Amino acid sequence: MTGGDRPVRVGVVGAGPWSGLIHAPMFANHPRTTLAGVWARRPGAAEEVASPYGAPGFSSFDALLDRCDALSFAVPPDVQADMAATAARAGKALLLEKPLALGVGPAEQLVDAIDRAGVPNQLDLTWRYADGVRSFLRDVDAAVPVGGRARFITDAYLGSVFATPWRLEHGPLLDVGPHLIDLLEAALGTVVGIRAHGDPHRWIGLLLEHDGGLASEVSISAYAPVGAGRSGEVAPIRAGAEVYTSGGAVEVDTSDVFDATTMTRIVDEFVATVEHRSPHRLDAHHGLHLQRLLATAVADIG
Numbered sequence: 001m002t003g004g005d006r007p008v009r010v011g012v013v014g015a016g017p018w019s020g021l022i023h024a025p026m027f028a029n030h031p032r033t034t035l036a037g038v039w040a041r042r043p044g045a046a047e048e049v050a051s052p053y054g055a056p057g058f059s060s061f062d063a064l065l066d067r068c069d070a071l072s073f074a075v076p077p078d079v080q081a082d083m084a085a086t087a088a089r090a091g092k093a094l095l096l097e098k099p100l101a102l103g104v105g106p107a108e109q110l111v112d113a114i115d116r117a118g119v120p121n122q123l124d125l126t127w128r129y130a131d132g133v134r135s136f137l138r139d140v141d142a143a144v145p146v147g148g149r150a151r152f153i154t155d156a157y158l159g160s161v162f163a164t165p166w167r168l169e170h171g172p173l174l175d176v177g178p179h180l181i182d183l184l185e186a187a188l189g190t191v192v193g194i195r196a197h198g199d200p201h202r203w204i205g206l207l208l209e210h211d212g213g214l215a216s217e218v219s220i221s222a223y224a225p226v227g228a229g230r231s232g233e234v235a236p237i238r239a240g241a242e243v244y245t246s247g248g249a250v251e252v253d254t255s256d257v258f259d260a261t262t263m264t265r266i267v268d269e270f271v272a273t274v275e276h277r278s279p280h281r282l283d284a285h286h287g288l289h290l291q292r293l294l295a296t297a298v299a300d301i302g
Contacts, residue, residue, distance in 0.1 A: 007031070007032055007033050007034045008032060008033045008034075008069050008070055008093075008270075008271055008274050008275070009033075009034050009036040009067065009068045009069045009070070010027040010033050010034070010035060010036055010068060010069070010070045010071065010072055010095075011035075011036045011037050011038070011039065011058075011064045011065070011067065011068035011070070011071050011072070012024055012027070012035065012037075012038045012039070012049065012050075012071075012072050012074060013038075013039050013061075013064070013071055013072065013073045013074065013075055013080075013083060014038075014039070014040060014073065014074035014075035014079075015038060015040035015042065015045035015046050015048065015049045015057075015074075016074055016075070016164065017161040017162065018074045019038065019040075019049045019074040020048075020049045022074075022258065022263065023072050023074050024038060024049050024050065024052075024053060024055075025053070025263075026263040026264070026266065026267055027072065027267065028053035028055065030264065030267045030268075030271075032267070032268075032271045033267055033271060034055075035050065035053050035055040036055065036064070036067045036068035036069075037050055037055050037056045037057065037058050037064050037067055037068070038050040038055065038056075038057050038058065038064075039057075039058040039059075039060075039061050039063075039064040040057070040059075043057055043058070043059040044057075045057075046058055046059070061083065061086070065086075065087060065090050065092060068092065069092065069093060069274065070092055070093035070094065070095065070120075070270070070274055071084070071087050071092050071093070071094055071095070072095040072124075073094070073095065073096055073097050074097065075097075076102075076164070076165075076166040077097070077099050077100065077101050077102045077166065077174065078101060078102045078106065078166070080096065080097060080100065080101065080110075081100060081101035081102070081106040081107065081109070081110045082106075084096060084110055084113075084114075085109060085110050085113035085114075088110075088113045088114045088116075088117040088119050088121075089113055089116075089117055091117060091119060092119060093119055093120040093121065093270075093273070093274040094114065094119060094120070094121040094122070094284070095121075095122050095124055095266075095270050096121060096122070096123050096124065096284060096287060097123075097124055098123060098124065098125055098178035098179070098287060098290065099174050099175075099177075099178055099287065099290065099291055099294060100123075100284065100287040100288060100291055101291065102166070102170070102174070103291075103295065104288075104291055104292055104295045107287065107288050107291040108288065110284065111284045111285060111287075111288045114284050120273045120274045120277050120278075120280075121273075121280070121283050121284045122269065122270050122273050122280040122282060122283060123280075123282040123283060123284065123286060123287045124266060125178060125179060125182050125282050126179070126257060126258065126262060126266070127179050127182075127183055127254050127257055128182065128183070128186065128282060129262050129265045129266050129269070130254070130257035130259075130261075130262045131261060131262070132252050132253065132254070132257065133183065133252055133254065133257065135252075136187070136241070136243075136250060136251070136252035137186055137187055139250045140187045140188075140243045140245070140250050143243075143245035143246065143247055143250060144245055144246045144247070145187070145188055145214060145243050145244065145245050146214070146244045146245060146246065147188070147214055147215050147216055147243075147244055148184055148187060148188055148214075148216040148217075148241060148242055148243035148244060149216055149217040149218065149219070149241065149242055150180045150183055150184050150216070150217075150218050150219075150240065150241035150242075151180075151218070151219040151220070151238060151239060151240065151241075152172070152176040152179065152180055152219075152220050152221075152222075152237065152238075152239045153219065153220075153221050153224050153226055153237065153238040153239070154221070154222050154224070154226060154236065154237035154238070154239075155222070155223060155224055155225040155226065155236075156222050156237070157171075157172065157222035157223055158222075158223060158225075162222075167222070170200065171200030171201050171204070171222070172200075172204070172220050172221065172222035173196075173200055173204055173220060173294065173297060173298065173301075174294055174298075175222070176220060176222070176239075177204075177206070177218075177220060177290075177294055177297065178287075178290045178294070179254070180206075180218045180220065180241075181194075181206070181208065181218065181290055181293055181294075182282075182286075182290060183241050183254070184208055184210075184216045184218070184241060185208075185210070187241065187243050188208075188210045188212070188214045188216055188243065189210035189211045189212040189214060190210065190211040191208050191209065191210060191211075191293055192209055192210065192211045193208070193209035194206060194207070194208055194209070194293045194296050194297050194300075195207045195297075195300055196296075196297035196298075196300035196301050197300065197301070198301060199301075200298075200301055201223060202221065202223055203219070203220070203221045203223075203224065204218075204219070204220040204221065204297075204301065205217065205218065205219055205220075206218035206220070206297060226238050237255045238255060239253070239254045239255040240252050240253040240254045240255065241254070
C-alpha cells in the first residue's frame with residue numbers, strides 16, 4: 001500500500017469539529033504520514049480544515065480516494081458506513097470512528113465490504129490509546145476483580161460544538177456508549193449481556209454481564225451540567241471507570257485523554273497496521289460487536 005519509506009497518505013473525510021481539532025493535525029504532524037486532503041460536502045469547509053497544513057480540500061470523494069492510501073473518518077455514523085464501504089472496495093485502509101453506523105444492518109454491510117476487500121482497518125476508540133487507560137488495564141489485570149462501573153456525564157448536548165444533529169436525535173448512547181462498554185470489557189471480560197433503562201435525552205443506565213460471571217454498571221448523560229470547565233475546555237465532563245478488586249479499587253479518569261501522546265499512538269498503530277497489513281485488536285469486527293450490544297440497549301430503552 002506504501003512503497004519504501006514513503007509516508008502513508010491519509011485523507012480526512014468530513015470537516016466537523018473533530019476534523020480541525022484532531023484528525024487533520026494528527027496526520028499532518030506525524031513523521032510517518034502526510035495529510036493528503038480533506039473531503040466535505042461543502043468545499044469551503046474542507047479547504048478551511050486542510051489549508052493550514054498545505055493540503056487540498058476536495059468537493060469530490062472520488063478525487064480524494066485517488067490521492068490517498070488511507071482514510072480517517074470524522075462524519076456521522078450513517079455517512080461513515082456508506083463511504084467507508086466505498087473506500088474499502090477501492091482498496092483504502094480505514095481509521096474508523098465509533099459507532100460504525102446507526103444500526104446493526106449497515107454496520108454488518110460495512111464489515112462485509114472490509115472483509116471482502118481485505119483492507120487494513122482500525123477503530124478510533126480514543127480512550128484505549130491513552131497512557132492512563134493502559135496503566136489502569138495493567139493494574140486490573142494484576143488483580144482479582146469483583147466488578148466495576150464507568151460513567152460519562154456532561155451537558156455538551158445542551159449547547160456546544162458536539163451538539164450535532166445525529167447526536168441530538170439519538171442521544172449519547174451511540175456516541176459515548178462504545179467508549180464505556182469497551183473499557184469495561186477490556187477490564188472485566190467480553191460483554192455477553194446488556195440491559196438498559198432511562199431516557200436517552202436525560203440519563204441512561206446500563207448493566208453489563210461479562211463472560212467470566214462478573215457484572216458492571218454504566219451511567220451516561222449529555223444533559224447534566226457538571227460545573228464550570230477549565231479555561232478553553234469545550235465542554236466539562238466527568239468520565240472514567242473504577243474496578244473493585246480483592247485488593248481495593250483501581251480507577252482511571254478519562255475526562256482529558258485527548259493529548260499529544262494519545263494522538264501520536266493512534267497514528268503509530270494505524271501506520272503499523274497499514275504497512276504490515278496486520279490485524280489491529282480494535283478493528284471493525286470489534287466495532288460490530290459493540291454495535292450489536294448498543295442495539296440491544298437501544299431496544300430496551302425504546
